[in-house]
Amino acid sequence: MIGQCFQRISIDVFARLAVVAVVVAPVTALADGHGIALYGDPALPADYKHLPQVNPAAPKGGTFADGQVGSFDSLNPHIQQGNTPWQLRFLAYESLMGRAWDEPFTLYGLLAERVEVNDAQTEITFSLHPDAAFSDGTTVTVEDVIWSWNILGQEGANGRYRSAFAKVVSVEAVGGRQVRFRIADPDRELLMSIGLRPIMKSAQYADDPSAFFRSGVGNIPITTAPYVITEVDPGRSVELSRDPDYWGANLPFRQGTNNIQTLRMEFFGDATAHFEAFKAGELSTMRETNAARWARDYDFPAVQSGEVVLSEVPHQRPSGMTGLVMNTRRPLFDDWRVREAMIQAFNFDYVNGVINAGVQPRITSYFSNSPLGMEPGAASGHVADLLAPISDDLLPDTIQGYTLPSTDGRAGNRRGLRIASRLLEEAGYSVENGVLTGTDGPVSFEIMVPQGSSEVASIVDIYVEALKRLGIDVRVASIxxxxxxxxxNAYDFDMIWYSWGLSLSPGNEQLAYWGPDGVDTPGSRNLMGADDPAIAAMIDAMLSAGSQEEYVATVRALDRVLTAGRYVVPIWHNPISWIAHDADLKYPVDRLPIYGDWIGFQPDIWWIEE
Structure with a gap:
């Protein structure tokens, strides 16, 4: 039996060390209180009791076991080195503010009980909660906040932190419990994102600051989160347990959350072993991403007996971008005609039929499936106004409208391969004795994919056969x-399998995704090496938008520039999340967040009923 939970919600979307000083100057507040929203006011009042998507009466206790394919060699998700368990960043670390996943972009107090923004939108001041404490019982101090900010801005930290660090002019201690961040130019989104940086205990690394940047599993973090790491089997499993002395247990933001006593993250060599472990009852939950398997493989005995429940959770977040990314740092993929040829050669309709029985919707742009996605056809209104001044520098179809190719679903894809051949010829390549050849000789490249995913392997195998018909020598590296x-992180690939998850409130992180700094700086998410001034211009316009309507238009314009850039061979997305889980594992069916099954959903607001 499949439990379908559809909630229809109407969304109105819309490198230097910091200077440390002690000041007492007052701040004129634009936002002054328990929370802050990107546009307008937070939905919840100052005296709110709990977040709307939770069950405040949920019982505490039980064990939740989740599976992941692959391995891990680090417990520090804040640095470039190493591979950390998924969600560890959110389960084991806390920030000054907490994200409300039932609103496009609103933050409520967590480690900070109060937030203030000045009229010029160039300063944000956080007042630390007097009870905020680390898991060892020590108090969270302003010095810990400043140290965390500075360490995350250094070389070796994750690139998503360093881009914001460079924009902050100073960090100042304001009295005993306040910390103020100052930026040079107005940027409300940047100020808000500062509140989401993880806060760590500076004293843990006082004797050897460089230890923070060393990947490994021996250094258990001392954090402020509801969960602490209690057991590690390197490469195989991580156990987290609820901290009985967690400082924030009575906060409104935490009511109805973090209900499960013990969380176990188990690791498997491949997807088959992962699924078999779930069927055998070793895991509590299983996310399915393949429509055909969801319809075909989830009728095993535990489902028939009711011990396992199948739930479908809708969402209203952007599709993001998933597929094969072309590295434009490589001469081959620096030409948009070659990238378009790679897209034309990918027979989406056939691959979707083989993998998903043809039912999965295609990703048509980076923000598709949301109010922020580009609209079909030619640009109009404010979107057209934004693109008009740079129209001469835009790639074909940016303004007119870019549409991905479609086929009749048969394996041949003759039309697509003909178009691809013509584009390659226009780009200076020709077929000699069955081999595609350019000025540097035969065309050859490698597709790098993560080890363990049979679905990705199947997609790439079909694609490789099509590329061979173009005379291209393609190697697949399963890593x-x-x-x-x-x-x-080192951009050491030709083509790579990757997925960007995008939110309903894109902001400064877009610079880390496809901003110019990521072309050469290791560790960013600009895997394609996009170096297009139009992208930077649209991000700047988005960050300085004066209204919700203007903001939406700038994101739609950015979506057009990215999509017409032809950087990725896109596949499909899931507008519904498929989750199989133990019958005693519950979630608030009648109050789903707009982000659906996303960060902050499972296991955060789930509970176990014995």
Whole structure:
């Protein structure tokens, strides 16, 4: 039996060390209180009791076991080195503010009980909660906040932190419990994102600051989160337990959350072993991403007996982008015509039929499936106004509208391969004795994929056969988790399998995704090496938008520029999340967040009923 939970919600979307000083100057507040929203006011009042998507009466206790394919060699998700368990960043670390996943972009107080923004939108001041404490019982101090900010801005930290660090002019201690961040130019989104940086205990690394940047599993973090790491089997499993002395247990933001006593993250060599472990009752939950398997493989005895329940959870977040990314740092993929040829050669309709029985919707743009996605056809209104001044520098179809190719679903894809051949010829390549050849000789490249995913392997195998028909020599490298991460961060690949998850509130992180700094700086998410001034211009316009309507238009314009850039061979997305889980594992069916099955959903607001 499949439990379908559809909630229809109407969304109105819309490198230097910091200077430390002690000041007492007052701040004129634009936002002054328990929370802050990107546009307008937070939905919840100052005296709110709990978040709307939780069950405040949920019982505490039980064990939740989740499976992941691959391995891990680090417990520090804040640095470039190493491979950490998925979700560890959110389960084991806390920030000054907490994200409300039932609103496009609103933050409520967590380690900070109060937030203030000045009228100029160039300063944000956080007042630390007087009870905020680390898991060892020590108090969270302003010095810990400043140290955390500075360490995350250094070389070796994750690139998503360093881009914001460079924009902050100073960090100042304001009295005993306040910390103020100042930026040079107005940027409300940047100020808000500062509140989401993880806060760590500076004293843990006082004797050897460089230890923070060393990947490994021996250094258990001392954090402020509801869960602490209690057991580690390197490469195989991690156990987290609820901290009985957790400082924030009575916060409204935490009511109805973190209900499960013990969380176990189990690791498997491949997807088959992962699924078999779930069927055998070793795991509590299983996320399915393949429509055909969801319809075909989830009728095993535990489902028939009711011990396992199948739930479908809808969402309203952007599709993001998933597929094969072309590295434009390589001469072959620096030409948009070659990238378009690679897209034309990918027979989506046939691959979707083989893998998903043809039912999965295609990703049509980076923000598709949301109010932020580009609209079909030619640009109009404010979107057209934004693109008009740079129209001469835009790639074909940016303004007119870019549409991905479609086929009749048969294996041949003759039309697509003809178009691909013509584009390659226009780009200076020709077929000689069955081999595609350019000025540097035969065309050859490698597709790098993560080890363990049979679905990705099947997609790439079909694609490779099509590329061979173009005369291209393609190698597939299936890489283990740690090596895959290292090579990805160093941009050491020709084509790579990757997925960007995008939110309903894109902001400064877009610079880390496809901003110019990521072309050469290791560790960013600009895997394609996009170096297009139009992208930077649209991000700047988005960050300085004065209204919700203007903001939406700038994101739609950015979506057009990215999509017409032809950087990725896109596949499909899931507008519904498929989750199989133990029958005693519950979630608030009648109050789903707009982000659906996302960060902050499972296991955060689930509970176990014995």
């Amino acid at each position: 283990d988790g740690a090596q895959f991460t290292d090579r990805r």
